[in-house]
């Protein structure tokens with residue numbers, strides 16, 4: 001019996017914070033033998049470079065100069081993803097509260113987005129199949145992706161997941177998610193699916209159920 005041809009395309013996964021993008025992307029990429037790119041880490045790494053430089057967050061031209069001068073590198077092996085800023089592994093620091101509080105200011109600078117989107121497209125072009133997660137993948141970074149998914153979940157459920165993950169207070173986490181969703185909505189559309197994206201509301205689905213639904217979508221793609 002012949003084996004099905006392995007999927008070697010581009011899967012775009014967008015959605016707001018805590019919808020499950022990272023967990024779902026990592027697992028899906030592992031199961032399909034694909035690369036995996038977390039574009040949120042790229043904006044976070046750029047933000048850390050800005051914070052480390054000591055410049056303020058209000059002047060776009062200064063922010064851009066720092067990002068242009070930083071060496072940013074990203075690993076795309078699903079269970080061994082890493083982010084480097086000037087050769088320094090920053091995986092832990094970029095998930096911390098200082099970067100989380102500052103990231104929307106840096107990701108809101110259009111020229112910074114242009115630099116990172118260009119890097120993202122290079123990484124996608126060089127990968128032989130990749131899952132890419134973020135906020136604008138299906139609409140801007142890879143509008144021709146083979147499969148586009150918009151993951152979402154009720155804001156209370158997203159806050160519950162994030163506070164469990166971070167061991168943080170639920171009310172404070174919920175307020176922070178709302179603040180960041182609203183700030184991000186000035187540059188991307190965290191509340192809207194890209195044209196052609198399949199919407200998957202994960203509020204009442206566990207991770208296994210989400211992964212099963214995605215495998216079904218991919219299998220369906222193979223028969224179109």
Ligand SMILES: Nc1ncnc2c1ncn2[C@@H]1O[C@H](COP(=O)(O)OP(=O)(O)O)[C@@H](O)[C@H]1O
Nearest residue numbers: 017018019020021022023161165202205206207
């Ligand atoms: N469908 C789900 N059901 C329950 N918990 C989930 C689900 N998807 C993700 N999680 C958990 O929620 C937290 C946030 O998920 P994550 O993948 O980091 O979201 P995002 O990348 O969209 O911000 C993680 O602890 C993850 O294990």
Ligand SMILES: Nc1ccn([C@H]2C[C@H](O)[C@@H](COP(=O)(O)OP(=O)(O)O)O2)c(=O)n1
Nearest residue numbers: 017018039040041043103107134135136184
């Ligand atoms: N493609 C992307 C990905 C993330 N961003 C911005 C918006 C987010 O607040 C930050 C951090 O994204 P990240 O996915 O790491 O955030 P969460 O894990 O969902 O909390 O980066 C973006 O503007 N465009």
